[in-house]
Amino acid sequence: MKSIRVKMLLPVFVMFVLFVGFMIIQVTAITNNLEQVKKMHEKYFFTLSKAEELKLNVVQVQQWLTDISATRAAAGFDDGFDEAEKYALNVKRITAQLLEINPEKAVEINDIEKKFNPYYATGKRMAHAYIEGGPDNGNLLMEEFDSTATAINDIVDTFKIASTENIQNSIIKIEHSIQNTIILVIASIALAIIISIISWIYLTKSIVNPILMVLSKLKEMANSEGDLTKQIDIVRQDEIGELAENFNLMQDSFRKIISIINNESTHVAEKVFITNETINQLSALIEEVSATTEELSAGMEESAASTEEMSASALEIESAIESISTKAQAGAEGALLISERANELKTKAVFSKETATNIYRTTQNKLVEAIERSKAVEKIGVLSESILQITSQTNLLALNAAIEAARAGEAGRGFSVVAEEIKKLAENSKTDVSEIQNVTSIVVDSVQNLVTTSEEMLEFISNQVINDYEMLVVTGEQYNNDAIMVNDMTADFRTKSEEIMASVQTVVRAINEIALASNESASGASNIAEKVLSISERSHNVEVQTQEVKASTDKLVEMCSKYRV
Structure with a gap:
């Protein structure tokens, strides 16, 4: 038997399952977005920042070596090698950090370091040539230094572009995830509305209409002026069917009670007549007993004294x-x-x-x-x-x-x-x-x-x-x-x-x-x-x-x- 409780809980259960599924998908999407944002913040932005810093330090090495070459280490302008060494160490430190956070790009990062070493060595040789032999000796190494500088700058720029593309790809993934979530929300709302309409129609047909039918039958029976032979003709395998069946049983009980009352009322009338005759006889006997008990009471009072x-x-x-x-x-x-x-x-x-x-x-x-x-x-x-x-x-x-x-x-x-x-x-x-x-x-x-x-x-x-x-x-x-x-x-x-x-x-x-x-x-x-x-x-x-x-x-x-x- 399918009860009304089951019929009412079924739409609620469907809505609950839909809501739980929707929330699980939402939480999963939000979690993925957070993972992308975290990865973008902790890895891609950091990589791009370090790539910019790497580019700056490579340029600074070139700048200081060029300056000391131009001044030929004159008094007050002889710190170019020290400054270039400082920025060269920064390049090594940055490449180590990039390798630690981007192990999947070990080839590109190691390639940067390999390109930087000849670039730095050529720059120092060029500067020494300018200082020791003048422009004639220095110009001979200028072209070699320019080629190594172009190589290192190209590879660093390529790494920067790749880092920027990683950030853009992450943003695109997050946007796609948000769009999918919006579509899912709209679909879930539409599905919820459809299920609500279906549930309302289902409950109306299976619960509301039968209840209205029972109420109509009860009104007819109430207006029948004591006719206890009428029955509610509804056959259902739920609580409404049980209600109609129990009401019919109650009608049968009322009929039996009325029949018993009619029979017993006649019997009571006969007993009342017999009781009246017995009471009249009892009254005469009571008067005789009263006189005897008064005499007995007087004798008992003397004995008590x-x-x-x-x-x-x-x-x-x-x-x-x-x-x-x-x-x-x-x-x-x-x-x-x-x-x-x-x-x-x-x-x-x-x-x-x-x-x-x-x-x-x-x-x-x-x-x-x-x-x-x-x-x-x-x-x-x-x-x-x-x-x-x-x-x-x-x-x-x-x-x-x-x-x-x-x-x-x-x-x-x-x-x-x-x-x-x-x-x-x-x-x-x-x-x-x-x-x-x-x-x-x-x-x-x-x-x-x-x-x-x-x-x-x-x-x-x-x-x-x-x-x-x-x-x-x-x-x-x-x-x-x-x-x-x-x-x-x-x-x-x-x-x-x-x-x-x-x-x-x-x-x-x-x-x-x-x-x-x-x-x-x-x-x-x-x-x-x-x-x-x-x-x-x-x-x-x-x-x-x-x-x-x-x-x-x-x-x-x-x-x-x-x-x-």
């Missing part, structure tokens, strides 16, 4: 037991708190005992070590005695030196001065050693006092502090045991209270359930009475509405009879 009084008393008992249970719970929590504190006290006491024991042991070890080290002070006394003996011997030596100096007279005066200084040094050393002995004696006494005091402190820690910590540990254990016993008692008391409260709560729930059932029964009886009255009223309303339904059914039958099925 009694159960409410029982429920209030039970709630008071439950509240008292709950208070006892709460206090027991508080006692248990207090006992647990005491137990925790006792354990904490025990833990801290054990830790403090261990700390004191460690301090005792550490201090004892350090004290013993300090006492051993303090014995080194006694060595100071021994050393002091040795120093005193040395000073006594020094005094004797000084005395002997003084005696020998006195015997020597003037010659021993210097030795006498030295002996006197040694004597003073020995006396000063004796004084210092005496002070050291005094200080050493004080230090020894202080160390002895420190040892005595430390031993007393260690004995106090060992006998008193550690014993106190042990007693504190025992006390913490006793507190913990007492707290556990109190906690067990309060827990047992709380358990019994909870059991009693659970029993009371069971009784309260039973009383509440009885009261609730009584209240619900009383309320239910009242509601039944009210609903019975409401049912009575609604049954009357139902009777009225059934009459209205009967009238509506009669009207519906009358309307359906207008349709031809």
Whole structure:
């Protein structure tokens, strides 16, 4: 089946393909033109520029060699060879550049270079001949130089002309490409117009005309005044054909619905009559039920009042037991708190005992070590005695030196001065050693006092502090045991209270359930009475509405009879 979507998309697809093809051709043409322009700019224009420069340098070589020949290298005019050499080097540089960018013209460029070398050499020989031998010698080479100059200029001009022709050929190619592009654009526009016209005719015949035909049939059916037997006679393999077919199916469904409505309306009228008879009988029964439920409601209200009084008393008992249970719970929590504190006290006491024991042991070890080290002070006394003996011997030596100096007279005066200084040094050393002995004696006494005091402190820690910590540990254990016993008692008391409260709560729930059932029964009886009255009223309303339904059914039958099925 060829759908409308395909029919509509087909022209669009053709236009799209045409547009894409046109754009591809355009892009290709533009790319080729750009390539030509780029080639013309980077190669042909550059080649032409270098050819012009080459021509200029060849002429300059000839000009400078001719000038120096005419001036015969006179002072101030002897730079012709240097200038000619400069332009000759330029010629070689330019030919190398041309060969690099135009490798396909290597033969022509190499030919230029081959022609230039004899031209330049002949020119230099001619200039030297003019300078060295005058016009007679120079004129002999002038004709040879002119022939080489003509040859080099001709070949350079030919190369220039070829470069110009390359540029002109590129321009002609670009112009032809642009003309072809313009022709292609015009042809594409004409083809697009033709395809658009064909597409419009195609869509009109395949879509618009069938839609107008369907609309015409629908208008005829709308003006047929209820004739559901008419059909849309259009057979197509697309959405319009499906629309006509589905509309015909809808007509068939309408015919079936109208037939069912006619049949059911008659059945409904019969049921309405039966319903009216049943409602009349129901109304009489409802009145009897209403009287009975009013008597039942009064008895239920009295029972509910009694159960409410029982429920209030039970709630008071439950509240008292709950208070006892709460206090027991508080006692248990207090006992647990005491137990925790006792354990904490025990833990801290054990830790403090261990700390004191460690301090005792550490201090004892350090004290013993300090006492051993303090014995080194006694060595100071021994050393002091040795120093005193040395000073006594020094005094004797000084005395002997003084005696020998006195015997020597003037010659021993210097030795006498030295002996006197040694004597003073020995006396000063004796004084210092005496002070050291005094200080050493004080230090020894202080160390002895420190040892005595430390031993007393260690004995106090060992006998008193550690014993106190042990007693504190025992006390913490006793507190913990007492707290556990109190906690067990309060827990047992709380358990019994909870059991009693659970029993009371069971009784309260039973009383509440009885009261609730009584209240619900009383309320239910009242509601039944009210609903019975409401049912009575609604049954009357139902009777009225059934009459209205009967009238509506009669009207519906009358309307359906207008349709031809």
